[in-house]
Amino acid sequence: MDPITLYPIGAYQPMPFPAPVWLMETLLVVGFFIHAIPMNVALMGGITSAILLFQGKNKPESYQQRAGKQIAASLPLFTTAAITNGIVPLLFLQILYGPLTYTSSILMAVPWLSVLFLLVIGYYGLYIFNYGQNKLGEKSPWFLLGSSVLFMVIAFFFSNNMTLMLTPEKFLPMYQASPSGMHLNLSEPTLIPRFVHFVLAAVAVTGLAIGSFGLYFKKKDDGYATWLIKTGAGLFLGITLLQTIVGPWFLFTLPGPVQQQFFDVNGAGFMGLNKMASHLFRTSLGLDVIALIAMAIAYVKGSSKAFITGLVSALLLIGAMSEMRHLVRVFSISNILDPNTHAVQPQTEILIIFLVLFVALILYLGWLAKIVHKAYQNK
Amino acid sequence: MSYPVWEVPNIGNGWIIGLIAIFHVFISHFAIGGGAFLALTETLAYKKNDDRIYDYIKKHSKFFLLLTTVLGAVSGVGIWWAIGLANPSGASVLIQNFGLFWGAEWTFFAAELATFLAYYYTMGKMDKKNHCVLAWIYFGISFGTLFVINGILTGMLTNGGWLNAQGNIVGTVYDSFFNPAFWPALAIRLFIMFALAGIYALLTASTIKGQDDLKQYLLRYSAKWMLPGLIAGPLFVVWYMFTLPPATQQVIVSGLSSLGEGNFSMMAKVIFLCIVFATGLIGMVIVGPFLNPKGFNTTFALMLLASGFGFMFTEEWSREMMRKPYVIYNYMYSNGLRKNQIAQVNADGFFKSNAWARAEGATLAKEDTVGHGKLMFRYQCMSCHTATGNGYRSMARLLGERDENAIANLITLMKDNHVILSEESKDEKGNTVITTKAKTPYNGYMPPVVGHQDELDALSKYLVTLSKKGMEAGAEKAEAQMATESAPQSTTTKS
Structure with missing residues (x-):
């Protein structure tokens, strides 16, 4: 049978890619990493800060109140960074996997478009808390909670789209059932474990952010800083222990051939079929263990050094997981769409300009952070 | 040609892009022109050493923050979202061809937002001179975002040597980016941005209470932001028109020349409306805040803002129509056919x-x-x-x-x-x-x-x-079928 009638997926435009595929894949993964960190805090920071504020409700001087307000004040910044940095992975996702991702987006056009509205409402919810907490009083944390819930809906829609794009066999029946873009990918076995795994990770990353606040306050207020480090480390620790159940749940719902690339029960030492994926998987487990031990020490002792060790391991772990997430996609669709088969003609001049601008941006942001820090120190 | 069509009842999917785009443009132009406004106004406050102007800037910046970093940023991403849904083939050409330009645009965008947040949150905490420098840096970077997007946008209509007459790619991506309309369109957008910055500033200045002299000063000052567009705008519009493809020029000229006969083409109607909004707006600003700042109030400011929106709506709409029937002129039609x-x-x-x-x-x-x-x-x-x-x-x-x-x-x-x-x-x-x-x-x-x-x-x-x-025939057929199905049936047995 004509394969197109089974998998009607789009085609790349008949013009070469502007940069090598490996470079764009790297930018996709790096872009996802720099998006995921602030996005995770923006996603679950609202709930976390609301819980802290509810805990310290009748104790205005409590650490909970102080931390809740400080996290909430930072959330618009994390949200801005999440949106801005989200452009990079989406851009390279569309270049490399456009034929799949445009189609899956169209099938769920209405929920996909609603992401924008949910984002705006949630974003304003954060500002309403920050500018209106004195007027709103005890009710104000509900805005933080509401924003987090809206952001979770967005995350759910993203999980739907990112899984739907990997299953083009669903495209035609879905579209024929309705062309008005009202679908979700609810029948997908990996959907719920993937969503739960990622949302829990967001709580753990929020823990990292709270502990990092502690590092910032270390010289100013040791007692408060230690409390922040212990709270952040504890949050990371608890959630990451929970992930030891959710992680394998997600792993074992992945299609067998995809799983086998990372981990094979029949392989020597459980080595998967793909060397890089297997090493990455093992490295992640190692980093996970280091992060857990370091965070356990930080949780018990409030030690900055232990927290920094845990933080660095956790960031490396997120980096490794970002790459694994990408590999899951590559393995899932390699027999359907392979960007490596498309022609490449590097646009050298603009490629150099882009890379120079990218480095300049990092340096500039560093300088900006320095002058802002200095301004706050002076006051 | 390679994607399913998202069916949107009544308005069609194209208007989803249109509505989000026009909304975004009205805010994003403020984000750039408003950057120049903040920088110049803060320079003014610094030179005059006037804390009252600083207080106004603080209030105006908060409005700027809430509008541009939330609605402006999200709606900008929203256009991209909507194009991918309503015209995935067109979107994929823009993404594949200009992928690295979009990457460069992102670096400016990220720096722009970070700079504004730094600017806003260090207000009153940083040395005044350095803070003023930060405002100018913000404007410089936001101009960078305009520079990049302008090349991509104008390249969709006047793609220079990128294509031959048959619609085959014969040039490089740079031919499309630095196309004939690049410079006049850049100047026109900049003038519009300055004008919008003035209009938004009129709104925030109109809310000043108890400081009539300051209010009147700022109203007249903000009104002057229309001037660059008023003086030089028409020249650049004429230059821009000459860069358009001949067929588009002809559609515009024949549409406008038939206005006298009452034979409005859609494009003529929209361009005509755009001119009405522009001249009406300029007239209202001169008569209102510039000549009579005393009588100017927030309701008047909101009317100006609505007229500004009307102008942007018709300007963007007419620009879109100039490209018809293409999504990328001479290369890809709006239905994705090359x-x-x-x-x-x-x-x-x-x-x-x-x-x-x-x-x-x-x-x-x-x-x-x-x-x-x-x-x-x-x-x-x-x-x-x-x-x-x-x-x-x-x-x-x-x-x-x-x-x-x-x-x-x-x-x-x-x-x-x-x-x-x-x-x-x-x-x-x-x-x-x-x-x-x-x-x-x-x-x-x-x-x-x-x-x-x-x-x-x-x-x-x-x-x-x-x-x-066909509908009538269909209805008759359905009626006949229903009549047949509901008719009493009788059976006769012959012996």
């Missing part, structure tokens, strides 16, 4: 050339002509037309009383929408003169209909079902 594909699709057949039509068609019975016609309509027409009812460019309304023959003739005619006829003649001096003329009146408005004759016939058959006559 100009250089026409001959191939006509030879191979539409269903064979379009993955989705082919897959959907395979689920239909071969003799289901109307079903195949519906698919032709979906994949070739629905990017601009709705099918039934009174929706946007609804075929039911446009076909009206046409019968099957008239519709079939129309489709045959539209097959040659892209054909330009040329005629050689001699002038008085004996020189050869070549005159060109479009073969059909729909050239410049609609893409050609493509496919084998039986596919075009199927489209005609489907369109008939949408026309008034």
Whole structure:
């Protein structure tokens, strides 16, 4: 049978890619990493800060109140960074996997478009808390909670789209059932474990952010800083222990051939079929263990050094997981769409300009952070 | 040509892009022009050492923060979102061709937002001179975002040496980016941005209470931000018009020249409205805040803002219409068909050339002509037309009383929408003169209909079902069927 009638997926435009595929894949993964960190805090920071504020409700001087307000004040910044940095992975996702991702987006056009509205409402919810907490009083944390819930809906829609794009066999029946873009990918076995795994990770990353606040306050207020480090480390620790159940749940719902690339029960030492994926998987487990031990020490002792060790391991772990997430996609669709088969003609001049601008941006942001820090120190 | 069509009842999916885009442009232009406004106004406050102006800047910045970093940023991403849904083929050309330009745009965008947040949160905490420098850096970086997007946007209409007449790519991406309209469009947008910065500032200045002298000073100051556009704007608009493709120029000129006869083309209507909004706005600003700042209030400011929105709405709409029937001029039509594909699709057949039509068609019975016609309509027409009812460019309304023959003739005619006829003649001096003329009146408005004759016939058959006559026939058929089904049945037995 004509394969197109089974998998009607789009085609790349008949013009070469502007940069090598490996470079764009790297930018996709790096872009996802720099998006995921602030996005995770923006996603679950609202709930976390609301819980802290509810805990310290009748104790205005409590650490909970102080931390809740400080996290909430930072959330618009994390949200801005999440949106801005989200452009990079989406851009390279569309270049490399456009034929799949445009189609899956169209099938769920209405929920996909609603992401924008949910984002705006949630974003304003954060500002309403920050500018209106004195007027709103005890009710104000509900805005933080509401924003987090809206952001979770967005995350759910993203999980739907990112899984739907990997299953083009669903495209035609879905579209024929309705062309008005009202679908979700609810029948997908990996959907719920993937969503739960990622949302829990967001709580753990929020823990990292709270502990990092502690590092910032270390010289100013040791007692408060230690409390922040212990709270952040504890949050990371608890959630990451929970992930030891959710992680394998997600792993074992992945299609067998995809799983086998990372981990094979029949392989020597459980080595998967793909060397890089297997090493990455093992490295992640190692980093996970280091992060857990370091965070356990930080949780018990409030030690900055232990927290920094845990933080660095956790960031490396997120980096490794970002790459694994990408590999899951590559393995899932390699027999359907392979960007490596498309022609490449590097646009050298603009490629150099882009890379120079990218480095300049990092340096500039560093300088900006320095002058802002200095301004706050002076006051 | 490679994607399913997102069906949006009544308004069609194109307007989803349009509405988000116009909304975004109205805010994003403020984000850039407003950067210049903040920088100049803060310089003014610094030179005058006037804390009252600083207080105003603080209030204005908060408004700026809440509007541009939330609605401006999200709606900007929203255009991209919507293009991917409503015109994925067009989006994929822009992404594949300009991918690294978008990357460069992102670096400016990230720096722009970070700079504004740094600017806003260090207000009153940083040395005044350095804070002023930060405002200028913000404007410089936000201008960078305009520079990049301007090249991509103008390249969609005036793509210079990127393409040849047949719509084949013969140049480089830089030919498309630094296209003939790049500089005039950059200047025009900058003038619009300054004007919008002034209009938004009039709104925030109008809310100042108890400081009449400061309020009046700031109102007159903000009104002056219309001046660059007023003085130099028309020159750059004329320059811009001369860079447009000849066919587009002709559509504009013929539309505007027929205004006197009351024969408004849609484009003429929109351009006319745009001029009305622009002149009305300038007039209201001169008569209002500039000459009579005492009587100026927030309601008046909101009216100016609404007029500004009207201007942007019509300006962006007319710019979009200038590109018709293309999404990327001379390269890709609004339905995703590439100009250089026409001959191939006509030879191979539409269903064979379009993955989705082919897959959907395979689920239909071969003799289901109307079903195949519906698919032709979906994949070739629905990017601009709705099918039934009174929706946007609804075929039911446009076909009206046409019968099957008239519709079939129309489709045959539209097959040659892209054909330009040329005629050689001699002038008085004996020189050869070549005159060109479009073969059909729909050239410049609609893409050609493509496919084998039986596919075009199927489209005609489907369109008939949408026309008034087809609907009536359908209703009669349904009534007859119902009557047959509900008629009492009798059985007679003969012995």
